[in-house]
Amino acid sequence: MHALLAHCRTALTVFLLLSVITGLAYPLVVTLAAQSLFASQTRGSLIHDRADDEGNVSGETVIGSSLIGQPFASPGHFWSRPSATAPMPYNGSASGGSNLGANNPQLLDAVRARIAALRAADPDNRAPVPVDLVTASASGLDPDISLAAAVYQSARVARARGIDITAVQTLIEQLAQRPWLGIVGEPRVNVVALNRALDAAR
Known part of the structure; x- marks a missing residue:
């Protein structure tokens, strides 16, 4: 009986100790470290603006x-990808x-309609x-477009804003994100x- 109680006491002690370490201490340390080293990322990489829709701060x-x-x-x-x-x-x-599969008529019709809209906006x-302007990403949330997709739209954007296309393309180059270590990503x-940079420049 004493041996059984001793085993139960040991098991309960280990359970409580591991619960404190893995359930409280470890998550707390990781959270504090992440918020200290990667403050923006841990908060969702939010974009803030100090003015409301009417320009009032x-x-x-x-x-x-x-x-x-x-x-x-x-x-x-600039338009995002679908x-x-x-x-x-x-x-x-x-x-x-x-x-939708590559040969699905619905996808082909959607791509044709998107190409037509792009052509109509800039005859x-x-x-x-560029393919990323007429096809959706796997997540449906992709915030980026390829540099080719940005350059493709630069003439339309410059004309609509009444600015030189060179200024628009320079801004694209300034904000371009390159592959990590030159090999990872596009x-x-x-x-x-x-x-936002375009609106700020205006």
């Missing part, structure tokens, strides 16, 4: 996240792709349409950051 307002794309329709803004999330584009609670642009640019 009324404290910091969260306008998005650099990790989640936003839809833009104005010809003076989003397959529902019921609205870039819906973080419904992340996912269209799951003089006869360059090949050259890209964050659409929200690019449009």
Whole structure:
């Protein structure tokens, strides 16, 4: 009987000790370290703006996240890649792709419609349409477009804003994100950051 109680006491002590270490101490240390070293990332990489919709400064307002794309329709803004999330584009609670196969007629029709919309917005642009401007990402939340997709839109944006195309393309280069260590990832640019920089320059 004493041996059984001793085993139970030992098991309970180990259980309580591990619960404190793995359930309280470890998560607390990791959380504090993350918030100290990666403050922006642990808070969702939020983008803040100090002005409201009417341009009045009324404290910091969260306008998005650099990790989640936003839809833009104005010809003076760069357009994000399509989003397959529902019921609205870039819906973080419904992340996912269209799951349509490459030969699915629905996907082909959607791509044709997107190409037509791009052509209609910039009739003089006869360059090949970059694939990321007419296809959704697997997550449906991709905040970035390729540099080719940004350059493709630069003439339309410059014309709509009445500025020189060189200034727009220079801004693309300034905000371009290069592959990590030169090999991981693709050259890209964050659409929200690019449009905010354009609006700030104006």
